[in-house]
Amino acid sequence: MRFLFLVLWGWSLLAWSAEPFTPLRLEPQPLQIRNAGAPDVALLCPRKGPSSVRPLAPPPEPTQIPDEDEVASALQDAPVASGLQPVRPVPAWPSNPARGWRIAVWGDSHMAAAFFSDQLQRKLAPADAPVSSRFIHAGVGHGGVRGLVRKTCLSGEWAREMAYAHADAASAPGPGMTSLVAKRPGATLALDLRDAQGQARHTSLQVLYHGEGAGNTQLAISVDGEAETLVSLDPQVGPGALALQTTAPLSTLKIRVVEGAFRFQGIKLSETPAPATLHMDLFAYPGATAAGWVRSDLSYLASWFTDQSYDLALIAFGTNEGNDPRFNETAYRDTLTRALGQFRQVFPQTQCVLIGPGDRGVRVVKSKAAKTSKKQAAQSKRSAKATSSAKLLKYAHIHAQIGQIQAEVAALHACSAWSMQTAMGGVGSAYPWARKNPPLMAPDLLHFTPAGYRELANIFLADFGLNPP
Structure with missing residues (x-):
């Protein structure tokens, strides 16, 4: 296995150097x-003017988290075999106490919320240690x-x-x-x-x-x-x-x-005069996809980082790609392969981990059985069961496919892969995470609560065995 990894590593280096820039x-x-350096200077934002009044849209139909038996039935109707590769530990951290660890995070709304990275900081750096961003x-x-x-x-x-x-x-x-x-x-x-x-x-x-x-x-x-x-x-x-x-x-x-x-x-x-124990730059943005790495001019992008190296890069995309109604596994694999190739040209020595999207659920219209006859209620329940497999687990299956592709493509570019969905418990886990007390999923069954992001960060650190230097 180690021999295979070295072969892939060498092949990847050749691929990255094929198009020098x-x-x-x-x-x-x-x-x-020249400034006086007055203490406690507060920033006051100007008041926004009155906005135009738009007509009120009709309220959406009330929805709820599906019943546990509906989810169980959907999972039974469409079982998913786990094909994800096991986590390959990140190699030992470079030892450079003079400047501390340097981590960069690119991703979508999951990382932009910063609850995940905040928890990494709390765990990787002592409470009294300096943490900086560039x-x-x-x-x-x-x-x-x-x-x-x-x-x-x-x-x-x-x-x-x-x-x-x-x-x-x-x-x-x-x-x-x-x-x-x-x-x-x-x-x-x-x-x-x-x-x-x-x-x-x-x-x-x-x-x-x-x-x-x-x-x-x-x-x-x-x-x-x-x-x-x-x-x-x-x-x-x-x-x-x-x-x-x-x-x-x-x-x-x-x-x-x-x-x-x-x-x-x-x-x-x-750079701060005193070296930071941990240095973390967050580049995530809601709605972002890995296509940003494919389309960006590398000569231009790399100009910002000529004096900035990273020990580890977390690349967390996939949720927005999976939301595209035109999602296609072959096209996604091609885009991700090209994106990692571009990343490797800018950061050839940086260790990297692809972070796959979490599980995703679907809210359903609240049951109106109390206002209908028993016969109508039974018909409604049978109809819901017939569509549960396709509806309740639609995005969960897509995210599982994305996680599998990320694991395979990461291995070809000397990166590791880690799936938030797998960490949660696999396909369908969004529903029990939403029912936990406190909830770990947000009401949209797509994003997480702050507690949920912290839990994922803890699992991530445990899976990779990352500990403070």
């Missing part, structure tokens, strides 16, 4: 701002994205573009393969960059953006609510960075577009 050159533009990607401020900054304010006209769905975002991908685009001057982005304890720590950072080459983009930068500093961005095409240096640790940063086009790609924070 060179990261685009990134030369940060310096900007110095990147804040352009998904900041979007609903369902948390754990990046304390607070975000957006005003004016902005649009979000993702590499998996937008050609412009794919040709100029940010580190999270997400861009925040100002549609016209006056658009403002403000961030509270203090740590979890409310302390300002950074005196330097880089504002990452895409240079349009027009040479007329002008921004107004404000730190801690003080006077704005006007700056014209370098007239270059490609990845750009505005290297901000302050005289005192900054709490809040405000960026206002004065003139020209501005495609915000994120924030790159400076």
Whole structure:
């Protein structure tokens, strides 16, 4: 088995080097701002104007979690043989106490919620040990994205573009393969960059953006609510960075577009003076798929990471692919294979784990048997049973297929694979997880509660035998 693994490893290295690329050159533009460093600077978001009133839609028909006997019947009608490969442990962590462990997470809404990664941090780093992040990607401020900054304010006209769905975002991908685009001057982005304890720590950072080459983009930068500093961005095409240096640790940063086009790609924070025990960058975004890795320009994407290496990357996609009514196993396998090949070109030495989607259930219309005759109730029950196999386990079966494909493709690219669905107990496990007290599944039977994400993180750590250094 070990010989086979080495053969696959060597084959993968040859495949990754078949299409070499060179990261685009990134030369940060310096900007110095003198700030007073006032303590406890709060970020106040402007009030939103009144929204237009839309006519009320009719309330949806009430639904509920299917009865246990319905789920049991569905499982009996359509048993699933477990074909998932056993977990292959991640090799020993590189020993580098001078900088601590470095982990990157790319994924969809499951990872964007940050409850999973928060639990990893709690388990992998002592309570009093520093945990740092280097990147804040352009998904900041979007609903369902948390754990990046304390607070975000957006005003004016902005649009979000993702590499998996937008050609412009794919040709100029940010580190999270997400861009925040100002549609016209006056658009403002403000961030509270203090740590979890409310302390300002950074005196330097880089504002990452895409240079349009027009040479007329002008921004107004404000730190801690003080006077704005006007700056014209370098007239270059490609990845750009505005290297901000302050005289005192900054709490809040405000960026206002004065003139020209501005495609915000994120924030790159400076390394902290004291080495962190754990360093974790979260690049997840709701709705994202592995196609972002396929469509992104690698030379552009790699330019953000020339000075940033990772010990481990968690790649957690599959839920949104499985939700596509056109889902096809062959097409998904091809996309995932290409995505991992792209990832390996940017991070050839990084250990990686593919995280498959969790189990997914389907809510059913609440029974109205109490208002019908016994005969009607019996007919309704027989009808529900006839469709239960196809309906109640539809997405669960698709997720099982995705998990199997991920395990097979991961092995060909020297990655490990781990399935949230398998960790939960397999096909149909969403229903008992939803009935637990406290519930581990969210009411939509697709996402998890904070407790559910923490439980999955604990199982993940136990399965891989990951322990603090």
